[in-house]
Amino acid sequence: xxxxxxxxxxxxxxxxxxxxxxxxxxxxxxxxxxxxxxxxxxxxxxxxxxxxxxxxxxxxxxxxxxxxxxxxxxxxxxxxxxxxxxxxxxxxxxxxxxxxxxxxxxxxxxxxxxxxxxxxxxxxxxxxxxxxxxxxxxxxxxxxxxxxxxxxxxxxxxxxxxxxxxxxxxxxxxxxxxxxxxxxxxxxxxxxxxxxxxxxxxxxxxxxxxxxxxxxxxxxxxxxxxxx
Amino acid sequence: xxxxxxxxxxxxxxxxxxxxxxxxxxxxxxxxxxxxxxxxxxxxxxxxxxxxxxxxxxxxxxxxxxxxxxxxxxxxxxxxxxxxxxxxxxxxxxxxxxxxxxxxxxxxxxxxxxxxxxxxxxxxxxxxxxxxxxxxxxxxxxxxxxxxxxxxxxxxxxxxxxxxxxxxxxxxxxxxxxxxxxxxxxxxxxxxxxxxxxxxxxxxxxxxxxxxxxxxxxxxxxxxxxxxxxxxxxxxx
Numbered sequence: 001x002x003x004x005x006x007x008x009x010x011x012x013x014x015x016x017x018x019x020x021x022x023x024x025x026x027x028x029x030x031x032x033x034x035x036x037x038x039x040x041x042x043x044x045x046x047x048x049x050x051x052x053x054x055x056x057x058x059x060x061x062x063x064x065x066x067x068x069x070x071x072x073x074x075x076x077x078x079x080x081x082x083x084x085x086x087x088x089x090x091x092x093x094x095x096x097x098x099x100x101x102x103x104x105x106x107x108x109x110x111x112x113x114x115x116x117x118x119x120x121x122x123x124x125x126x127x128x129x130x131x132x133x134x135x136x137x138x139x140x141x142x143x144x145x146x147x148x149x150x151x152x153x154x155x156x157x158x159x160x161x162x163x164x165x166x167x168x169x170x171x172x173x174x175x176x177x178x179x180x181x182x183x184x185x186x187x188x189x190x191x192x193x194x195x196x197x198x199x200x201x202x203x204x205x206x207x208x209x210x211x212x213x214x215x216x217x218x219x220x221x222x223x224x225x226x227x228x
Numbered sequence: 229x230x231x232x233x234x235x236x237x238x239x240x241x242x243x244x245x246x247x248x249x250x251x252x253x254x255x256x257x258x259x260x261x262x263x264x265x266x267x268x269x270x271x272x273x274x275x276x277x278x279x280x281x282x283x284x285x286x287x288x289x290x291x292x293x294x295x296x297x298x299x300x301x302x303x304x305x306x307x308x309x310x311x312x313x314x315x316x317x318x319x320x321x322x323x324x325x326x327x328x329x330x331x332x333x334x335x336x337x338x339x340x341x342x343x344x345x346x347x348x349x350x351x352x353x354x355x356x357x358x359x360x361x362x363x364x365x366x367x368x369x370x371x372x373x374x375x376x377x378x379x380x381x382x383x384x385x386x387x388x389x390x391x392x393x394x395x396x397x398x399x400x401x402x403x404x405x406x407x408x409x410x411x412x413x414x415x416x417x418x419x420x421x422x423x424x425x426x427x428x429x430x431x432x433x434x435x436x437x438x439x440x441x442x443x444x445x446x447x448x449x450x451x452x453x454x455x456x457x458x459x460x461x462x463x464x465x
Contacts, residue, residue: 058440059436059440062397062401062439062440062443062444063401063436063439063440063443064401064402064403064404064405064415064439065401066404066405066407066415067404067415067418067432067435067436067439068436070415070418070419070428070432070435071428071429071432071433071435071436074422074428074429074432075428075429075432075433076429077428078426078427078428078429078430079429162295165297166295166296166297166298167297168297169297169298169299169300170299170405172299173299173408180297180299180300183300184303187303187307193307193308193311196300196303196304196307196308197304199300200292200296200300200304203295203296203297203300204291204292204295204296207295208291208295
């Protein structure tokens with residue numbers, strides 16, 4: 001252990017960890033809000049709507065997150081006069097904002113597929129039974145299908161959060177000082193390889209905590225349908 | 229149109245550079261695949277082993293490399309490998325130095341990540357093969373290695389294919405991360421084009437499109453392979 005480097009960069013790495021957590025949590029929450037209409041669009045009977053939603057999901061899932069981040073962060077520079085005219089340039093020149101925007105758009109596509117899969121996996125009999133009880137389509141979705149779908153979506157959603165934590169490290173390449181960014185900075189100044197290993201430990205701890213919390217959550221939320 | 233001219237092949241267009249970058253991206257992904265598959269199969273076998281130590285190592289390997297950001301794994305392999313090799317070289321012949329190739333580091337890093345995920349896919353596929361297959365092979369007098377090669381692996385490939393196909397698509401996208409170490413893949417070449425032409429949105433858009441086309445072609449190929457391997461299993465899909 002190199003204690004000088006630890007003393008100098010340890011606290012900054014923890015600050016970077018906080019930036020990573022901010023980035024991921026904002027993107028996951030905003031992405032979820034965006035994912036619901038996309039998932040519903042995908043399942044819509046309106047051909048145009050469902051094709052648009054499909055195209056969006058396909059395009060996002062078929063391209064690397066890093067390329068998407070470059071497209072937004074550097075690409076915005078090409079529209080600087082227009083963005084300035086619209087009063088939005090201060091947002092797009094900020095790397096953190098561009099990452100939040102990209103990650104939100106990215107996770108929205110993945111989450112849309114998760115929610116769609118979960119909604120389709122709820123047995124048909126559930127909505128048929130609700131219909132025979134005279135519930136309106138709206139309340140069938142809200143009170144019967146959605147709660148069951150949320151349970152099914154729980155596990156893949158946990159995986160998506162983990163993928164987002166890992167994926168968020170590309171923010172470091174567009175100058176955001178998240179955990180990865182601080183680590184790169186520390187390495188370029190000290191050439192001490194240890195910093196990468198500390199970063200590895202911090203990422204592993206984050207992922208492991210999410211995994212444990214999710215196991216616990218699933219265990220608790222499914223206790224009414226577990227046998228003995 | 230000026231933008232279209234930027235994509236032409238030749239000295240004033242970026243078409244040939246982008247094509248070379250795309251070709252390198254494809255080569256990197258294709259070179260990583262066999263390495264990642266073999267390592268993944270070995271890790272899966274370790275996790276199924278009767279020897280406790282092997283199981284522990286296999287599980288730890290999976291946990292670590294599935295938990296680390298791919299980017300961090302690439303840096304660790306690239307810089308760590310550099311340091312390690314340097315020490316070995318200095319030990320053997322003091323005074324000389326060594327340079328690690330970006331391509332090889334990228335391949336190892338991506339292969340390690342791929343193997344961590346594929347070992348889980350293989351593990352699931354192993355569970356899909358009934359005990360009877362092993363027992364029948366044994367009663368026919370096949371040695372363990374022959375059983376593996378002639379009976380288990382052919383079935384394993386079919387069962388693992390959907391999961392592996394998914395991992396291939398992820399691998400194709402992850403190659404873009406290697407552009408941060410010294411290797412002229414599609415994304416890095418695009419970055420160079422952007423610096424020269426000052427058309428970031430256009431060029432990164434083209435890069436995204438090229439990745440999308442690679443994914444599409446892969447999907448078509450995967451469907452064809454699945455159909456072929458699924459012959460005689462009553463699955464037309």
